[in-house]
Amino acid sequence: MFTNEEQAGVYKAIFNRRDIRSFLPDPISKDTLYKILEAGHHAPSVGFMQPWSFIVVSNPDIKERLAWAADKERRALAVHYEGEKENKFLSLKVEGLKEAPYTICVTCDPTRGGSHVLGRNSIPETDILSTACAIQNMWLAACAEGLAMGWVSFYKKNDIRDILEIPPHVEPVALMSIGYTDQYPDKPILETAKWEKRRSMDDLIFLDKWGEK
C-alpha cells in the first residue's frame, strides 16, 4: 500500500510533468540517468516483449546533427501553416536538443520476441504503444528527480537512423532531451501559447457506449 505522501508523489509527477524545450548545461549524475532508464525498462509491454532500447547521446557533434534534422523538418512543416500559426510554430525551439546534457533516442524493435508475440498478433502497433509507456515512465521519473524532459517528434525517421546508425527495421520512436531547467511552466507551453485549449473531462468520458453520458 502507498502512504498518503507516496500517493501524492505519483499525482504530483503526473500533473506537473511538462514538455520542456530549454535546458541548463548542468550535468546529470550517471546514477540518476540510470534510474530514469530503469523506470523506462519497467514499463508494461505486450507479451513482455520489452521492445525498447535507449541510445544516450552526449557527444556534441551528434547532438548538433540531431538538432539539424529536427530543424530541417520544422522548416518543412512550417510551410503548411499560415499567418499567426506559422509564426507560433517557428518560434518553437529545437535548440533543446543541443542544450540538454543528454538526448535519449528511445527505439522500438518490432522483431524482438519473435514472430508471434502474445497480443501483438492481434494489434501489431502494441509494440510502439509499449515503448510510449516506457517514455512516460521515464518522464515521470525525471520529474520526480527535479529534471526536465522534452519530447521532440519533428524529424524524418531515416535521418535519425542515419545519424545514430539505427538498423532499418528499428523505429526511432522519440528523441527525449533531459536536463535541469530554469523555465518550468505551470501549464503546457502549447496551452499558454493558445495553440490548443485543455479539453473538459466531461467531454472525454462516456458511460457504457460511445456518446452516452
Add this chain to the structure above:
Amino acid sequence: MFTNEEQAGVYKAIFNRRDIRSFLPDPISKDTLYKILEAGHHAPSVGFMQPWSFIVVSNPDIKERLAWAADKERRALAVHYEGEKENKFLSLKVEGLKEAPYTICVTCDPTRGGSHVLGRNSIPETDILSTACAIQNMWLAACAEGLAMGWVSFYKKNDIRDILEIPPHVEPVALMSIGYTDQYPDKPILETAKWEKRRSMDDLIFLDKWGEK
C-alpha cells in the same frame, strides 16, 4: 521539488505496477475512478491534441460481450502456438473483463485537433503514442490507489467498435479492466510463467550510436 517520500512513491508505482487478470467484485468509488481518468487526461500529447476518450463500461451485458470478443480472438490466436506455449497461452484469463467492476475502453481519435496537428505531421502514429502515455498514467494512478489494472489487447477492433458503438475512424486502443484484487504478484505474470525473461539493462543501453557501449 519532490520530498524523498514523494519521489519514492513515483518509483514504487513504476516498479510495482502489474498487469492483473483477476479482480474482486468490490466496488470502486466514483471519486477514485475520476482521479484515475484525470491522471490519464494529463498525459502528454503531440500538439496538445488530447486524442483520448474513455468509455467506462460497468453494464454486465456489455462486459460480457467484450469478454466474448476477447475470448474469440484468444482462441483464434492459440492456433498459432503449439505444444507447451499453446497451453500457457490458453490459460491466460480474459474473465477479468467480466469480474472487474469497470472496464475502460481507451480510444484515440486521429482527427482531433484538425488536419495539421503539430508534430503529427511528421510522425502520424504520435496520436496513439500519446494515448499510450495516458494509459500508463492511469495505470500508475490506479497502483497508487491500491487498485489493479489489466490491459487486454486480444480483440478485433471492429468487434469492439460494434459493441461500444465507436465511430469507424476512432481507434479502440485498449481495454483496461480495473478493480481490487487479492492476486497481486511481485513479478510480471509472463515472467513467472517463463514466457519471456526480463532483459538486462546492459543490453538495452547504447552510447551515442546504436550498438556502441
